[in-house]
Amino acid sequence: MTKVLKWALLASILAILPFLTDFAFGKTWVRILDFALLYAMLALGLNIVVGFAGLLDLGYVAFFAVGAYFYALLASPHFGLHLPFWLLLPAGAFVAGLFGVLLGAPTLRLRGDYLAIVTLGFGEIIRIFLNNLNAPYNITGGPQGINLIDPIKLGSFALNHPVGGSIPSVYNYYYLFLILALLAAFVSKRLQYSRIGRAWVAIREDEIAAEAMGINTRNTKLLAFAMGASFGGLSGGLFAGFEGFVSPESFTLMESIMILCMVVLGGMGHVRGVILGAILLSIVPEALRYVGPLQESLFGKVYADPSSLRMLIFGLALILVMLLRPAGLWPSPTRKRELSAQGETAKHENDGVYDAGR
Amino acid sequence: MMQGAKLLEVEHVSKNFGGLAALSNVSLTICQGEIYALIGPNGAGKTTLFNVLTGICRPDSGNFRLNGVEMGGKKPSAMAEAGIARTFQNIRLFSNMSAIENVMVGRHCRTKAGILGAIFKDRATRAEEKSIREKAAHLLEYTGIARHAHMLARNLSYGDQRRLEIARALATEPLLLALDEPAAGMNHSETDSLGTLLEAIRADGITILLIEHDVKLVMGICDRLAVLNFGEKIAEGTPTEVGKNPHVIEAYLGGS
Numbered sequence: 001m002t003k004v005l006k007w008a009l010l011a012s013i014l015a016i017l018p019f020l021t022d023f024a025f026g027k028t029w030v031r032i033l034d035f036a037l038l039y040a041m042l043a044l045g046l047n048i049v050v051g052f053a054g055l056l057d058l059g060y061v062a063f064f065a066v067g068a069y070f071y072a073l074l075a076s077p078h079f080g081l082h083l084p085f086w087l088l089l090p091a092g093a094f095v096a097g098l099f100g101v102l103l104g105a106p107t108l109r110l111r112g113d114y115l116a117i118v119t120l121g122f123g124e125i126i127r128i129f130l131n132n133l134n135a136p137y138n139i140t141g142g143p144q145g146i147n148l149i150d151p152i153k154l155g156s157f158a159l160n161h162p163v164g165g166s167i168p169s170v171y172n173y174y175y176l177f178l179i180l181a182l183l184a185a186f187v188s189k190r191l192q193y194s195r196i197g198r199a200w201v202a203i204r205e206d207e208i209a210a211e212a213m214g215i216n217t218r219n220t221k222l223l224a225f226a227m228g229a230s231f232g233g234l235s236g237g238l239f240a241g242f243e244g245f246v247s248p249e250s251f252t253l254m255e256s257i258m259i260l261c262m263v264v265l266g267g268m269g270h271v272r273g274v275i276l277g278a279i280l281l282s283i284v285p286e287a288l289r290y291v292g293p294l295q296e297s298l299f300g301k302v303y304a305d306p307s308s309l310r311m312l313i314f315g316l317a318l319i320l321v322m323l324l325r326p327a328g329l330w331p332s333p334t335r336k337r338e339l340s341a342q343g344e345t346a347k348h349e350n351d352g353v354y355d356a357g358r
Numbered sequence: 359m360m361q362g363a364k365l366l367e368v369e370h371v372s373k374n375f376g377g378l379a380a381l382s383n384v385s386l387t388i389c390q391g392e393i394y395a396l397i398g399p400n401g402a403g404k405t406t407l408f409n410v411l412t413g414i415c416r417p418d419s420g421n422f423r424l425n426g427v428e429m430g431g432k433k434p435s436a437m438a439e440a441g442i443a444r445t446f447q448n449i450r451l452f453s454n455m456s457a458i459e460n461v462m463v464g465r466h467c468r469t470k471a472g473i474l475g476a477i478f479k480d481r482a483t484r485a486e487e488k489s490i491r492e493k494a495a496h497l498l499e500y501t502g503i504a505r506h507a508h509m510l511a512r513n514l515s516y517g518d519q520r521r522l523e524i525a526r527a528l529a530t531e532p533l534l535l536a537l538d539e540p541a542a543g544m545n546h547s548e549t550d551s552l553g554t555l556l557e558a559i560r561a562d563g564i565t566i567l568l569i570e571h572d573v574k575l576v577m578g579i580c581d582r583l584a585v586l587n588f589g590e591k592i593a594e595g596t597p598t599e600v601g602k603n604p605h606v607i608e609a610y611l612g613g614s
Contacts, residue, residue, distance in 0.1 A: 187477055190479060191477065194487070195465075195470075195471045195487070195490070196472065196476050197476065198455075198459060198463050199463065201452065201455060201459075202452050202466075205451075205453060205454055205455060206450050206452055206453075208414065208434075209446065209450035209451070210463070211433070211434040211435050211438075212412055212413075212414070212435075212437075212446075212450075213438055213443075213463055213464050213466060213530060214435050214439050214467025215463070215466050216433075216435045
């Protein structure tokens with residue numbers, strides 16, 4: 001009963017959150033919430049690759065870009081195509097999944113540092129392609145990107161229009177993103193506790209042993225890349241519809257690193273932790289923007305200029321968290337055990353002695 | 359002991375690493391239901407032969423057959439699927455998974471739920487998952503480590519980790535269970551109970567190929583054995599026969 005109550009409470013908080021946020025901080029912050037949810041989806045996707053299968057991917061934003069451009073090209077005046085979102089979102093996820101396999105195939109033999117470097121390169125290749133594919137034929141719009149992308153429409157109702165003139169569009173996107181982020185979390189959880197999820201973890205733990213136990217590591221790793229990438233592609237489509245504009249600038253290495261930070265800081269391999277990481281890392285940098293005005297109102301003068309210190313404070317916070325909580329802010333129960341394993345091993349060795357004595 | 363049909367036939371397998379002949383022209387035959395041991399000094403090529411048989415390395419020449427099917431050069435996962443399961447000399451468990459999860463991974467090649475099954479958890483997937491868990495629990499019971507089912511593999515004692523490796527290999531339903539020094543680092547009583555476990559596995563109809571340094575264990579439980587030295591098979595036969603072989607005595611004690 002208490003569990004039902006807990007979930008009901010959480011659901012109602014999530015349902016009224018945009019209203020509360022708007023009331024307290026204004027619409028800008030509802031928009032930040034929208035982005036937090038979008039990042040949660042991205043982080044959940046990367047978590048499949050990095051957290052479950054242990055494949056360090058530094059070019060994850062490429063799949064986000066693939067999804068975003070796929071949507072943008074097929075639903076904008078750029079080519080004069082206006083396909084419906086319910087077709088484009090799943091198709092974009094699928095196409096991104098194919099790109100995941102495309103990236104995965106040549107990296108199958110690589111691990112750790114080497115894999116990270118190749119994926120980093122892949123991410124940059126995609127971005128540079130997008131940047132330069134405007135000549136001789138203008139495919140991607142080059143550095144200018146693509147404008148006037150169709151908003152997501154439910155029936156005849158476009159999400160970028162206020163409902164009944166009173167509820168702003170950021171609210172509409174909030175609910176859509178919330179539903180999809182919850183779906184992504186649900187799928188992640190289901191995958192984690194399945195035959196495939198176990199195979200991913202086994203590969204992370206010991207690839208040779210996993211293969212000797214009959215796991216086809218090639219297919220299983222490609223599946224992880226494809227699944228992770230499809231989450232990225234879905235988020236990309238949502239991003240394009242939400243923003244109405246995409247350009248290569250949104251898909252830099254810094255974005256990949258940010259998403260990776262969300263996964264690591266939240267708690268690699270732990271679905272709830274990863275969501276927490278995504279939400280914190282999308283909100284904290286924005287909140288830090290208010291440090292300047294806050295000082296001004298308190299002391300009448302800005303002592304530390306937030307625009308230059310924002311990323312510094314952010315970086316320090318990251319370092320602190322990783323020092324104090326190396327498994328992430330909200331690690332999975334297993335991972336917690338793993339990091340306290342030293343204590344446990346010692347305890348167990350004593351048990352062993354005790355056993356032998358009997 | 360009644361000799362069954364030929365299960366594994368190794369024919370003229372050679373493997374070189376650079377200029378070193380790790381295996382040269384090794385042939386041997388293992389019959390259904392026997393415990394067959396592979397012994398030899400360090401560096402004799404025992405583990406290389408294991409790696410060839412389990413697909414981790416490809417033989418330079420020669421081939422081997424499992425139940426008459428040519429297997430040489432297949433991938434490790436294909437070997438496991440065909441029925442050759444192994445343990446490792448330096449234990450290779452999935453150390454951050456619990457004991458029972460380790461064994462459940464072993465069921466991978468005998469089950470088939472995919473992504474859609476995982477997401478929708480349909481009736482077939484749920485039934486399969488249940489059978490995986492039950493089978494794994496049973497194997498932990500069978501190998502005597504059921505009480506540690508939910509401990510992380512890395513926190514098990516050394517002897518229990520070796521047992522867990524055996525349980526995990528058994529989960530693949532092997533025809534041939536290949537054990538690479540299962541008694542290494544074990545004390546007397548642990549080795550004895552390992553011997554009992556191996557006898558039980560054999561009694562269940564699984565053929566065992568064993569690399570072992572513990573001479574007492576080998577001589578006590580194996581039906582036949584081969585001796586490797588510098589990559590060549592220098593003797594083969596029952597423990598008593600091999601014990602009298604002058605080549606073997608020379609390889610082990612050194613001779614003029």
